[in-house]
Structure formats: structure tokens, C-alpha cells
Amino acid sequence: MSDTIPSMFVRQAARLATQPIFLTKQGGAYRPITWAQAAAEVRAFSSFLLAQGVKAGDRVLILSENRPEWGITDLAVQSVGAWSVPIYPTLTVHDIQMIATDCQPVMGVASNADQAKKLLDVSRTVSLLRLIIVMDLGASLGESTLSWSAALTKGREQERECSRLLDECINSLQPEQTATLIYTSGTTGEPKGVMLSHRNFLSNATAAIQVIPISGSDLHLSFLPLSHVFERMAGWYLMLMVGASIAYAESMDTIPQNMVEVHPTIMLGVPRFFEKLYARIQESLRQASPLKQRLMRWALGVGRRIMQQKAAGQRCAPLLRFQHAIADRLVYHKLKAKLGGRLRFFVSGSAPLSQEIGEFFYSMGVTILEGYGLTETSPVIAVNRLETPRFGSVGPLLPGVEVRIAEDGEILSKGPHIMQGYYKRPEATAAVMSDGWFHTGDIGHLDSAGCLVITDRKKDLIKTAGGKFVAPQQLENLLVTDPYISQALVYGDRRPYCVALIVPNQEQLRRYAKEQGIAAPSLQALVCDQRVKDFYWTRVQMAQQALASFEQVKRIALVDQEFSQAAGELTPTMKAKRNIIAQRCALLLNSLYEGTS
Numbered sequence: 291m292s293d294t295i296p297s298m299f300v301r302q303a304a305r306l307a308t309q310p311i312f313l314t315k316q317g318g319a320y321r322p323i324t325w326a327q328a329a330a331e332v333r334a335f336s337s338f339l340l341a342q343g344v345k346a347g348d349r350v351l352i353l354s355e356n357r358p359e360w361g362i363t364d365l366a367v368q369s370v371g372a373w374s375v376p377i378y379p380t381l382t383v384h385d386i387q388m389i390a391t392d393c394q395p396v397m398g399v400a401s402n403a404d405q406a407k408k409l410l411d412v413s414r415t416v417s418l419l420r421l422i423i424v425m426d427l428g429a430s431l432g433e434s435t436l437s438w439s440a441a442l443t444k445g446r447e448q449e450r451e452c453s454r455l456l457d458e459c460i461n462s463l464q465p466e467q468t469a470t471l472i473y474t475s476g477t478t479g480e481p482k483g484v485m486l487s488h489r490n491f492l493s494n495a496t497a498a499i500q501v502i503p504i505s506g507s508d509l510h511l512s513f514l515p516l517s518h519v520f521e522r523m524a525g526w527y528l529m530l531m532v533g534a535s536i537a538y539a540e541s542m543d544t545i546p547q548n549m550v551e552v553h554p555t556i557m558l559g560v561p562r563f564f565e566k567l568y569a570r571i572q573e574s575l576r577q578a579s580p581l582k583q584r585l586m587r588w589a590l591g592v593g594r595r596i597m598q599q600k601a602a603g604q605r606c607a608p609l610l611r612f613q614h615a616i617a618d619r620l621v622y623h624k625l626k627a628k629l630g631g632r633l634r635f636f637v638s639g640s641a642p643l644s645q646e647i648g649e650f651f652y653s654m655g656v657t658i659l660e661g662y663g664l665t666e667t668s669p670v671i672a673v674n675r676l677e678t679p680r681f682g683s684v685g686p687l688l689p690g691v692e693v694r695i696a697e698d699g700e701i702l703s704k705g706p707h708i709m710q711g712y713y714k715r716p717e718a719t720a721a722v723m724s725d726g727w728f729h730t731g732d733i734g735h736l737d738s739a740g741c742l743v744i745t746d747r748k749k750d751l752i753k754t755a756g757g758k759f760v761a762p763q764q765l766e767n768l769l770v771t772d773p774y775i776s777q778a779l780v781y782g783d784r785r786p787y788c789v790a791l792i793v794p795n796q797e798q799l800r801r802y803a804k805e806q807g808i809a810a811p812s813l814q815a816l817v818c819d820q821r822v823k824d825f826y827w828t829r830v831q832m833a834q835q836a837l838a839s840f841e842q843v844k845r846i847a848l849v850d851q852e853f854s855q856a857a858g859e860l861t862p863t864m865k866a867k868r869n870i871i872a873q874r875c876a877l878l879l880n881s882l883y884e885g886t887s
């Protein structure tokens with residue numbers, strides 16, 4: 291592959307000039323931005339960067355929510371040979387300070403005044419961060435800030451002078467050059483900067499297109515942060531490659547409304563998103579009339595039989611196909627309408643998806659394709675196929691991707707998708723690389739159908755005092771499918787047995803308490819009520835009954851507040867920071883072992 295991201299974009303923009311590349315909410319309605327308009331802004335901002343002295347290898351921070359300017363900045367930075375360094379807008383000044391100190395950026399681009407103020411604080415100690423561009427800038431924040439519109443105006447004025455140099459920059463870019471520096475989320479320690487090249491991303495996007503049917507007629511509703519490698523590749527570069535359109539959700543809270551407004555055909559999500567959607571559907575089912583409940587269960591049963599026959603490679607009987615058509619007309623289409631009416635499939639990544647949730651949505655006529663990868667692998671290693679999804683696995687490998695399983699069960703991968711290394715950390719790079727093979731840190735195996743099955747994170751595996759290894763995510767995924775459970779965390783390393791922290795679904799718990807006549811002045815008091823504890827323990831026992839005894843939790847504790855990103859307990863992609871949660875809940879966890887030797 292001899293292409294680069296900027297050259298690919300230039301080629302697509304010339305071909306699709308009048309077609310919409312972005313849809314963004316303005317004045318209460320979604321409005322399109324064409325490829326030609328986006329290309330003009332990329333060229334203007336690239337010229338501005340060149341005039342400011344930004345050169346190949348320089349780092350430019352992007353601190354912004356998803357929006358068209360994010361992508362335009364990314365393309366412009368790469369067009370001059372510099373590296374874009376995306377930062378989650380939810381990060382604190384301290385977190386950003388660590389990243390900036392490590393990569394020494396020459397410029398920052400922020401979405402609004404609040405985000406710009408974070409960069410201004412950072413610039414007081416990072417001397418190279420001399421200019422901050424603010425997309426939405428009202429009142430001036432000082433001489434070191436400039437509005438997005440002013441930067442574009444300056445860029446257009448300098449475009450003629452910089453045009454030749456810009457073309458030379460784009461044409462001289464090589465696929466092996468670094469395109470971006472993405473800092474890992476820090477679930478296992480201090481974030482590390484992952485260097486990814488143009489070849490890394492484009493080879494991964496090309497391979498994904500070969501096995502997932504995506505085309506220029508698709509519309510992607512984007513809500514996962516572009517700062518994360520999953521949305522970056524699959525929701526940005528891949529969409530550019532096929533010429534699809536991208537609509538940006540206003541916020542996490544408005545996704546249901548935005549789906550109805552833009553009618554997406556494709557969406558990317560993380561398991562937490564699907565867990566919440568599943569919980570809402572289950573709640574609506576419980577509130578439905580007995581007749582509607584029976585109809586829903588019948589439709590789900592039909593869907594499951596269709597799924598089982600497809601998985602077995604059998605042809606569905608005419609009667610079953612007829613029943614499926616009736617179920618679709620009476621039940622499935624209502625769910626599909628709430629998803630915009632045109633959704634062809636979801637893609638799930640970042641963390642394991644519960645098999646039960648995947649099968650439930652498939653039975654409702656909505657396919658979730660679970661995939662697997664890491665920041666260091668650009669990211670996709672494997673993904674399920676639309677025709678034959680295999681729930682409980684992350685699907686077959688992508689074309690061109692190699693995988694082997696080490697003696698201890700760790701998944702190793704090799705191919706053009708593997709990172710260039712960790713920025714300024716040769717020792718850390720050497721620790722995860724061996725003869726071209728990247729050690730993922732995940733435990734798994736390839737099943738009889740050639741699909742990759744992930745068991746758990748190597749570092750998350752619990753080794754009990756009895757020497758038994760337990761994969762906590764397996765039980766956690768079972769527990770969160772319970773409508774009364776919002777979150778769960780299994781704990782027990784070097785302990786005599788495993789225990790769990792359970793975060794109740796507050797709405798469901800309050801309803802149950804009211805039905806049972808359990809009065810409590812607060813949620814905190816409610817989770818301390820022995821009747822509530824007994825109720826949850828019964829539900830946990832039901833969820834884990836199929837597991838081996840050593841894999842089961844022996845005691846639980848109810849927690850009255852959800853684990854959150856704001857509290858530092860979750861990463862921006864909603865993965866639990868186990869060590870942080872364990873430290874903060876140490877007294878509660880220790881109490882679950884009282885009386886044991």
C-alpha cells in the first residue's frame with residue numbers, strides 16, 4: 291500500500307465534491323457539509339499551519355468533542371507531515387499535562403473556551419505549546435489563543451503562497467510515516483503514546499472493508515469519541531475510504547433522538563451502550579400488557595430459532611420464515627423505527643459484549659457485530675461477519691492479520707496493523723514485541739470455526755489463594771444482563787474466594803422496594819437493608835449457577851453510586867479501572883472476607 295490518509299482524502303474529495311461528508315446539528319436541524327467544503331477548510335487550515343511554522347514530526351493536540359472541525363484539524367495536521375495527538379475532552383488538566391509533557395506539542399486545537407483554558411494551564415509549563423486555536427471562541431482568552439474562523443481566514447490569505455509547499459508536503463508523505471500519537475487509556479498504569487502510521491490505519495480500514503459491507507451510500511451516526519482508536523479508524527478513516535457520510539450526535543443523551551433524525555445505516559458502540567439499550571427494552575417489556583408480553587416473547591423465540599438454524603448452516607423452513615415475517619411486522623419493526631428505521635448493523639468494540647445481549651438483539655432483527663483490537667493494533671484484529679455472526683466470539687481474523695496463541699493463552703498478533711512503537715519508550719516497546727509479534731495482554735483461543743474467543747485480560751485474571759484462575763469479565767457480563775444490576779466488578783486476587791461489588795439499577799431497585807413495602811430514606815439506606823441484600827444475592831446466584839464453583843462469587847456488596855469516569859473509576863470508553871475501584875472500596879471488599887482464614 292502506497293497511500294497516505296491526506297492523499298486518500300484529496301482523491302475522494304475530488305470525486306465526491308458535491309456529496310455530503312458531514313451532517314451536523316445547527317439551528318435545530320441537521321445540515322450537510324460537502325466534501326468540497328471540507329476540502330477547502332482542510333487546505334486553508336493546512337496553509338495556516340505551514341505559515342505558523344508547523345513542520346513534519348511536530349505534534350498538535352486536538353482537545354474536542356466529535357464535530358467536523360475535529361476531522362478537518364486531523365487531516366490538516368497530517369497534510370503538513372505533523373502528528374495529531376487526540377485528547378479526550380473529559381480529561382483533567384493533570385491528565386493533559388502528563389500527555390503534553392511527554393509529547394511536547396507545538397500547538398493545540400480546542401473545541402470551546404472551557405477546553406482551551408485547560409490547554410492554557412498546560413502551556414504555562416510546556417513551553418512549545420505556544421498557540422491554541424479555539425473552535426467556538428466568544429470573548430478573547432489572551433494573545434496565545436485564536437478563533438477557528440480567524441485561523442481559517444489567515445490560512446486562506448496565505449493559501450496561494452503556501453499552495454506549492456502544501457502539495458509537496460502531501461505528495462512527499464510516505465505510508466510508513468507516523469500519522470498520529472494516541473495515548474492509551476491508562477487502565478493498567480500511566481498512559482503511553484502509541485505511534486501509528488498511515489499504513490497502519492489504511493491497511494486496517496482496507497481489510498475491514500473486505501469483510502464488512504460498507505459503501506458510499508452508508509450514513510454513520512458518530513458518538514464514540516474520535517480520541518479513541520476504534521472510532522478513529524472505523525468511524526472516520528474507513529468512512530473516508532468508502533465515501534460514506536458522517537453525522538455527529540449532539541451528546542450521549544440525545545442519541546435516541548438523533549437516530550430518528552438522521553436515520554443512520556451504521557453505528558459503532560461500546561458494550562455499555564448496548565447494555566443500557568437492552569435494559570430499556572427489558573423495562574418496556576415488563577411494563578407492557580400481558581398480551582404484548584406474550585407477543586414479544588413469541589417474536590423473540592422465532593428470532594432465536596432463525597439464529598440457531600443459521601448458525602448450524604441450515605436452511606430455514608418456509609413456516610419459520612413466514613413466522614419471522616409476521617414477527618417483524620408486529621414487533622421487530624418498532625425497535626428498528628426507534629433506531630432510525632434504516633440501521634443495517636451495529637459494530638461493538640473496546641470491551642467484551644455479553645453473548646446474551648448480542649443474541650437478544652439479533653433475535654429482534656438488529657445485528658451487533660462484535661470485534662476486537664487494541665490501540666496498538668490500529669485497532670481491529672478480528673470482527674464478526676454480517677452473514678454469520680458467532681456470538682460469544684469476536685469473529686474471524688481480518689485479512690492480512692496473523693494471530694497465534696502463546697503457551698499461557700495470550701493472544702499474539704502480527705501484520706501491517708501493528709504499531710510503530712511507544713513514543714520515547716523503547717523498553718516498553720520491546721516488552722510487548724517479539725520477532726514482529728505483538729503481545730496483546732489478552733487471553734483467548736481460536737475456536738473450531740476459526741473465530742477468536744477472548745477470555746479476559748491477562749492482567750485482570752484473578753488467581754485465588756487456592757491457585758485457581760478466574761476470568762472476572764465472564765461473570766460480570768452475565769450479571770449486567772440482569773435488569774436490577776447496572777454494573778458489577780468481580781474481585782479476589784490472592785484471596786480465598788471471589789466476591790463482587792454490585793451497583794444496582796436505581797430505578798428498578800426503587801420500584802422493587804416500593805412493591806415489597808421496603809421503606810428507606812435514601813438509596814444508601816436501601817442498599818443496606820437486609821431484604822434488598824438477600825434479593826440481590828438470589829439474583830447473583832441465578833446468574834452464576836452454570837459456572838464452576840471456584841469461578842462463582844461467594845459474597846457480594848451493594849454500592850449506592852455508579853462507577854464513573856468523572857470519579858476516575860472508568861476510562862473514557864467505559865472500561866473499569868479495577869485497581870482504582872479496589873483501592874477506593876478496600877474497606878468494603880475486605881469486609882466480605884471477615885471471618886475467613
